[in-house]
Amino acid sequence: MTEEILKLEHVSKKFHDLTVLEDLNLSVKRGEVIVVVGTSGCGKSTLLRCINGLEKLQAGRIIFEGENIDYDKNLSRLRQKIGMVFQSYELFPHKTVLENITLAPLVVQKRDKKEVVREAKELLKKMGLEQKADSYPRELSGGQKQRAAIARALCMHPDVLLFDEVTAALDPEMVHEVLEVILNLANQGRTMLIVTHEMQFARAVADRILFLEDGRILEEGSPEEFFEHPKTERAKQFLQKFQYEKRKSLVTT
Ligand code: ADP
Numbered sequence: 455m456t457e458e459i460l461k462l463e464h465v466s467k468k469f470h471d472l473t474v475l476e477d478l479n480l481s482v483k484r485g486e487v488i489v490v491v492g493t494s495g496c497g498k499s500t501l502l503r504c505i506n507g508l509e510k511l512q513a514g515r516i517i518f519e520g521e522n523i524d525y526d527k528n529l530s531r532l533r534q535k536i537g538m539v540f541q542s543y544e545l546f547p548h549k550t551v552l553e554n555i556t557l558a559p560l561v562v563q564k565r566d567k568k569e570v571v572r573e574a575k576e577l578l579k580k581m582g583l584e585q586k587a588d589s590y591p592r593e594l595s596g597g598q599k600q601r602a603a604i605a606r607a608l609c610m611h612p613d614v615l616l617f618d619e620v621t622a623a624l625d626p627e628m629v630h631e632v633l634e635v636i637l638n639l640a641n642q643g644r645t646m647l648i649v650t651h652e653m654q655f656a657r658a659v660a661d662r663i664l665f666l667e668d669g670r671i672l673e674e675g676s677p678e679e680f681f682e683h684p685k686t687e688r689a690k691q692f693l694q695k696f697q698y699e700k701r702k703s704l705v706t707t
């Protein structure tokens with residue numbers, strides 16, 4: 455686990471006058487699982503969107519597999535290797551689950567149809583969705599939709615997976631089934647950057663935690679370091695809020 459797959463150097467991102475990411479530096483090794491936490495609005499989604507080339511940077515650069523991601527030159531090629539899954543699934547409503555998964559491999563990567571369909575069905579099986587290949591997204595539960603979205607990302611053969619609060623819109627009983635899938639991917643050695651508010655999951659899955667505050671990395675360390683020995687007042691406050699919510703849920707249930 456030594457090869458560097460992704461590097462952010464002095465990355466700054468602004469929306470008009472608002473600085474959302476400020477001089478951010480980060481190095482990700484192949485096989486590493488990084489969990490990004492922080493209060494709402496601190497820049498977590500923007501960070502993932504910048505890595506996926508959905509946002510133009512104001513300063514700095516992002517290097518993926520040794521290549522500088524260039525919005526105009528190599529983005530569409532490199533983006534195929536960077537899978538992203540969002541909170542809101544983003545499945546095409548008028549296409550079946552199987553069509554959703556095979557669309558980009560066929561159209562963008564121009565791969566062989568037989569081979570792609572075979573792989574998509576295999577992925578669906580792994581996600582426990584083999585019965586749902588011909589269903590439409592509206593016929594699926596939230597957890598099933600999110601697992602289909604993960605299968606779709608995997609069918610592109612990405613080298614890095616980005617997850618942005620993929621369980622935030624799910625009913626509590628469906629959160630677990632999706633986190634389980636992500637844990638399995640971590641165990642298979644996938645490189646992942648995960649934004650989540652599920653702190654127990656973060657602790658279990660992460661090699662490294664990044665605590666973001668106002669677009670800067672305020673703390674960075676192993677899950678044990680971060681959860682047991684947070685260094686900054688801000689991180690302590692952030693974690694206390696989760697402690698409080700955990701206690702509150704014990705009282706009310
Ligand atoms: P997080 O995911 O940590 O909640 P975001 O990265 O979504 O935070 O947003 C960080 C800040 O950037 C917020 O203040 C948000 O309002 C602002 N922001 C995000 N996207 C845009 C945009 N497209 N235009 C203007 N402001 C934005």
Ligand code: MG
Pocket residue numbers: 498499500618619
């Ligand atoms: Mg967000």
